[in-house]
Amino acid sequence: MTIPYGFIFQFIQLIMALVLSPMFLGWINQCRCWLQNRKGPGVFQPYRQLVKLFYKDAVLAENASPLFRMTPYFLFACMCLAGTIVPVLATNLPFASVADVIVLVGIFALARVFLALAAMDIGTAFGNLGARREMMIGFLAEPALLMVLFTLAFISHSTNLTTIVDTLSHTRFIIYPSMAFAMAAYLMVLLAENSRIPVDNPSTHLELTMIHEAMMLEYSARHLALLEWASSIKLYDYFVIGFALFVPWGIASGSHLSSMLLAFLALFIKLAVAGFGLALIEALSAKMRIFRVPEFLGTAFMLAVLGTLTHFLLEA
Amino acid sequence: MIPLSSQLLNLLAALFLLISFAMLAQRRILSLIHLYACQGLVLSLSALIVAYSTSQSHLYYSMFLNFALKVLIVPWILHRLIHRLNVQWDVETLINIPTIMLLGLALVIFAFNLSLPIVHLAGTINRSTLGIALASVLLSFLMMITRSKAVSQVIGFLALENSLIFAATSITYGMPMMVELGIALDVLVGIFILGVFFFHIRNQFDSLELKHMEKLKDN
Numbered sequence: 001m002t003i004p005y006g007f008i009f010q011f012i013q014l015i016m017a018l019v020l021s022p023m024f025l026g027w028i029n030q031c032r033c034w035l036q037n038r039k040g041p042g043v044f045q046p047y048r049q050l051v052k053l054f055y056k057d058a059v060l061a062e063n064a065s066p067l068f069r070m071t072p073y074f075l076f077a078c079m080c081l082a083g084t085i086v087p088v089l090a091t092n093l094p095f096a097s098v099a100d101v102i103v104l105v106g107i108f109a110l111a112r113v114f115l116a117l118a119a120m121d122i123g124t125a126f127g128n129l130g131a132r133r134e135m136m137i138g139f140l141a142e143p144a145l146l147m148v149l150f151t152l153a154f155i156s157h158s159t160n161l162t163t164i165v166d167t168l169s170h171t172r173f174i175i176y177p178s179m180a181f182a183m184a185a186y187l188m189v190l191l192a193e194n195s196r197i198p199v200d201n202p203s204t205h206l207e208l209t210m211i212h213e214a215m216m217l218e219y220s221a222r223h224l225a226l227l228e229w230a231s232s233i234k235l236y237d238y239f240v241i242g243f244a245l246f247v248p249w250g251i252a253s254g255s256h257l258s259s260m261l262l263a264f265l266a267l268f269i270k271l272a273v274a275g276f277g278l279a280l281i282e283a284l285s286a287k288m289r290i291f292r293v294p295e296f297l298g299t300a301f302m303l304a305v306l307g308t309l310t311h312f313l314l315e316a
Numbered sequence: 317m318i319p320l321s322s323q324l325l326n327l328l329a330a331l332f333l334l335i336s337f338a339m340l341a342q343r344r345i346l347s348l349i350h351l352y353a354c355q356g357l358v359l360s361l362s363a364l365i366v367a368y369s370t371s372q373s374h375l376y377y378s379m380f381l382n383f384a385l386k387v388l389i390v391p392w393i394l395h396r397l398i399h400r401l402n403v404q405w406d407v408e409t410l411i412n413i414p415t416i417m418l419l420g421l422a423l424v425i426f427a428f429n430l431s432l433p434i435v436h437l438a439g440t441i442n443r444s445t446l447g448i449a450l451a452s453v454l455l456s457f458l459m460m461i462t463r464s465k466a467v468s469q470v471i472g473f474l475a476l477e478n479s480l481i482f483a484a485t486s487i488t489y490g491m492p493m494m495v496e497l498g499i500a501l502d503v504l505v506g507i508f509i510l511g512v513f514f515f516h517i518r519n520q521f522d523s524l525e526l527k528h529m530e531k532l533k534d535n
Contacts, residue, residue: 175323177330184334298414299341302421306333313428313447314326 017083021236022046031279053225071118072226078111079233090252100159119215130214140297147304169248181307188300197282321369328362329445356386427451449483
C-alpha cells in the first residue's frame with residue numbers, strides 16, 4: 001500500500017495556513033512596535049485574542065438575518081480554500097490543479113461580496129459606509145490584480161499557479177523586467193486588499209475612517225473571532241501568492257521529506273522578511289484620504305499594464 | 317537564450333520607464349529632483365553595461381559625462397535653485413492623476429508600436445529598449461504639458477533630454493563625442509539661463525506659476 005503523501009502534505013499546508021497566519025500577523029505587529037520604539041505584545045498575542053473571543057457569548061442584533069450569521073463561517077472557508085490552492089510547500093499537490101489564479105481572484109471576490117452584504121444586513125450607518133468603501137476598493141484593485149496575474153501567465157504560458165511556480169523556479173534564472181512592474185503593482189494591491197496602512201488602518205478606533213473594521217462592528221465573540229482569523233489568513237494567502245509568483249525558490253517539486261523541510265524553512269524566512277518589510281512600509285507611510293485611493297490603485301493598474309506591455313516589448 | 321548583459325539592460329530600461337512614470341505623478345519638487353538624479357544614474361549604468369559588453373571605449377566617456385552632469389551637477393544646481401527660490405517644500409496641485417496615467421499608458425502603447433519596425437533595422441544589443449526610450453520622450457512631453465510650475469517644467473525638459481540620450485544609446489551606441497559634449501554643454505548653460513529666468517519670473521509675477529504669463533499677451 002502506498003502512502004498518499006500528496007494528501008498528507010495538502011493537509012499540512014491547510015493546517016499551516018490556519019496556525020501560521022495569526023502568528024504572522026503577530027510578527028507584523030511586533031515589528032511595527034519595535035519600529036515605533038515600543039515593546040510590543042509578542043508574536044502570540046493574536047492567538048490570545050482569538051481564544052478570548054471564542055470563550056465569549058455571541059450577541060446578535062434583533063433584525064439580523066441568517067446571512068449575517070452565516071458570513072463568518074463562509075468567509076473563513078473561502079480563505080482556507082484559497083490557502084490550499086496556492087502552492088506553499090510543494091507544487092504537485094492534489095488540490096493545486098483544481099483551480100487557477102483567476103478562480104483564486106474569484107474566491108476573494110465572493111468573500112468580499114458576502115462580507116459587504118453582511119455589513120449592510122443590520123442596517124447601521126457604519127456598516128453601510130464600510131461596505132461601500134470596501135466595494136469601491138475591491139472594484140479598483142481587482143483589475144490590477146488580474147493584470148498582474150496575466151503578466152505572470154504570459155511569462156509561463158499558463159494561468160495555473162503550479163505551472164507558474166515550476167517555470168520560474170525550476171528553469172534557468174532569467175531576469176524578467178516585466179516582473180518588476182508586476183511586483184510593484186502586486187504590493188500596492190496587497191496593501192489595499194488587506195486594508196493595511198496607506199489605504200486603511202487595521203488598528204484604528206475611529207469609525208469615520210474605518211473600512212474593513214467598519215464592516216465587522218456588529219460582530220461579537222466567535223463570529224468576530226472567525227472574521228479576524230479569516231482576515232489574517234487572507235493576509236497570509238496574499239503573501240504566499242506573492243511568494244509563489246515572484247520568489248518561488250525553495251518550493252519543493254517532489255514530495256520528499258527533505259525538500260519539504262527545506263520548503264518549510266524557506267517559507268519561514270520569506271514570511272519573516274516580508275512581515276518586517278510590511279511593518280516598515282506601514283511605519284513609514286501615513287494613511288491617505290479615501291479619495292486618494294482611486295489614484296493609488298489606478299497607479300497599481302497602470303503598473304500592471306506596463307508590465308504586460310514590457311513583456312511583449314522586451315521578452316517576447 | 318538572452319545573454320545576461322541584455323537582460324540587465326532590459327531591466328534598466330524598465331526602471332527608466334518606471335522612473336518616467338513616477339516623475340509624471342510626483343507632486344513634490346524635491347522628490348522630482350531626486351527622481352531626475354535616479355534617472356540619470358540608470359542612464360549612465362546602462363551606458364556602462366553597453367560599453368563593457370561591446371567594448372566601445374567612447375561610451376565610457378559618455379557614461380562619465382552623463383554621470384557627472386545628470387547625477388551630480390544638475391541636481392545640485394537644482395537643489396541650490398529651489399533653496400534660493402524657497403520653493404523646496406512646494407506641492408503642485410496636479411489635477412486628476414489617474415487620467416494623466418491613462419494618457420501616459422496610451423503614449424507608451426503608441427511608442428512601443430512605433431518602435432517595432434525601427435528595432436528590426438538596428439543591430440545593437442539593446443535595440444529592444446528603443447520603444448521604452450521613445451515612450452519616455454513622450455512621457456516627458458506629457459509632464460511638461462501637465463505642469464504649471466516653472467521648475468517642474470524645466471525638470472520635464474531635462475528628463476526629455478535624458479530619454480533622447482537613452483534612445484541614442486539604444487539604437488546607435490550613442491552619438492559622436494562632439495555632439496554629446498555639445499548637448500552636455502547645452503544642458504548646463506540651459507540650466508543656468510533658466511535659473512536666472514526663475515528669478516525674473518518670480519520678480520515679475522510674485523510666483524512661479526506659469527499661468528500668470530498669460531497676462532502678457534494682451535499688450
